[in-house]
Amino acid sequence: MWFFSILFIPFFLKPAHTNMDSKALSTSIAKFSAKFCNQLEKTSVVSSPLSAEYLLALLALGSEDPAHSELLKSLGLPDDDAVRTSFTSFANKLKSIKGITLNIANKVYIQEGDYDLSPALKNDAVKVFDAGLEKMDFTDSSAAGLINKWVESKTNERIKDLLSPDSLNSDTRLVLVNALYFKGTWVNQFDPIHTMDQAFHIDANTTVDVPMMFIEEEFLYGEDPAINAQFLQMHYAGEEASMLIVLPREVDGVDDLLTHLADGYDLVGQLDKLHRVKVKVTIPKFKIETEIDLKSLLPKMGVEAIFDPHNSGINKLLDNGEMLHVSKAVQKAFIEVNEEGAEAAAATAGGLVPLSEELTEEFVADHPFIAIINVKRMQYFWSVLRSPSEEMAGYKKYL
Template sequence: MWFFSILFIPFFLKPAHTNMDSKALSTSIAKFSAKFCNQLEKTSVVSSPLSAEYLLALLALGSEDPAHSELLKSLGLPDDDAVRTSFTSFANKLKSIKGITLNIANKVYIQEGDYDLSPALKNDAVKVFDAGLEKMDFTDSSAAGLINKWVESKTNERIKDLLSPDSLNSDTRLVLVNALYFKGTWVNQFDPIHTMDQAFHIDANTTVDVPMMFIEEEFLYGEDPAINAQFLQMHYAGEEASMLIVLPREVDGVDDLLTHLADGYDLVGQLDKLHRVKVKVTIPKFKIETEIDLKSLLPKMGVEAIFDPHNSGINKLLDNGEMLHVSKAVQKAFIEVNEEGAEAAAATGMVLMMRCAPMSSPTFRADRSFSYTIFTSERAPLFTGVYRGPN
């Protein structure tokens, strides 16, 4: 199984110390992820809200109001010290996950010449986010291609062409990029001999044949009548990362399910209620690639000021104090789920420019739309999405 995510953000010019434990941060990330996923298009999608959070957190440390308060609220963190302590601790724990391949890379590209990050933000970028720093001439026609090559190298070449050449110009001051790559094999792998085309319900009136995998093994399983859904948690090798599938009972139930999750349903808490039982599991074998326009999505989650060319509050990124705003923010993500496991990747970028209850031997048959999330052992979501059938 593979997952990839990339976030890209180009920038153009124009209280007391708080500690959060890992459970609180994981819950915060899960809530952000649920709201993020609920805003995606009603098609099969994959995303990495965590990839976006890395760059939003860095932006928070380089901004004042109005952007600062919006960013902290969206992240579910009370202040800058909480951002620093939480992401430092979280990054260290991600590096120690056993049994999977998980690569997280952050990069800050800075316009050549008399431009540099402010000393405080440079320290945070390196120590908190382990970010690489590189000077670049954004007016050079090869600039976007060089950034894209870096993204490809960090995502096993799964994420390509994150940035178009017209994303960058003489007003570009910074480009922030996060790349996230995951690959894991199931503890209990599916036997390909049991994979066969079967009907998948797109809606109550439409079905389409898709390759469905089958296995009967012990998994963590549960049900919740409150949201009329089943839960199945399947671990990867090392048993420190897992995929959780939430399957609505109703054929047309996935949109209501996503609304429940976004409205504060405690998905992390639900993991503690699952029980290990033998389950007859049938799930689709699928591959999804998604591109997300964060400039459209994030304002729906209350993050608006960073895109305002006149009053963003992003004035602590550069050492010259120039006011910046985010001109473009995009995420590309990929996932492939098969008999062996999953591979996923995502990348997010931003450009800144100048101002202007369990059953006995249950059956889990995912022949209708469902949500899925890849969790770490700390219960933090790495990737989340919805499968609604072939796009």
């Protein structure tokens, strides 16, 4: 299973200390992620809200009002010290991950010449976000290609041509890029011999034949009648990363489910209620590629000032105090889920309800659902599967 995400933001020139505990931080991420995904197009999408948060957090540290207060509110963080504490915590968690590959790479490209990051922002970029710094001539026709090559190197060459040559020009001062790469194998693998074409209900009237995987194993499982959904958590090798699938009971229920999550549903609290039980699991193989225009999406979440060419408040990024604004913000992402897995072994976790040998649940994801990849309880990637890709689906539609 692979996931890749890129977030690109170029900047153009305009002619109290707080600690959050792990659960509070996870809850803040979950709320931002749900609101983020609720604003996406009503198609199959993959995104990394956390990837967007990385760069919005860096912007928060380099801005004053009006951008500063909007950014903190969107992130669910009270002040700059909370930003530093939270994202330093992310970095520390990543250092000890076992069993999977998760690389997060941040880079700040700065226009050659008399431009440099402010000393405070440079310190934060390196120490808080572990970002690389590089001077570049954005007027050179090769600049976009060089950034694209860096992106390819950080995503195992899965994401190419992120930037077009006309994305950069003489007004560009900074380019921030965040790249994520994830690869994990299931603790309990799906045997390909059990994969067969079955109907996937895109909506109440449309069905396609897709390869559906099957396994019967012990997983973390739960239900919540309040949102009419089932929960299934499947771990990857090392058991520090997992995929949570949230499946509405109704075929057309995924939009209502997203609304519940965006309105403040306690998803992190629900994870604590899952119990270990034998489950008959049927889920589709799927592949999604998405490009998201964040300049259209973020204002719907209350992040507007950073795009204002006249009064953004982004005046603490450069050492000369120049006011900048965001002219373009794009995220590209890719995910593929298949049978790959390590040797089968039972998933274990502390504080779980003992397995009942008498009970076997059924979890049949044959209609739109939400899939979330958690790493050490932090939600890194969200997918909303409304229909598997044409590459994996037979698309024998019928009414």
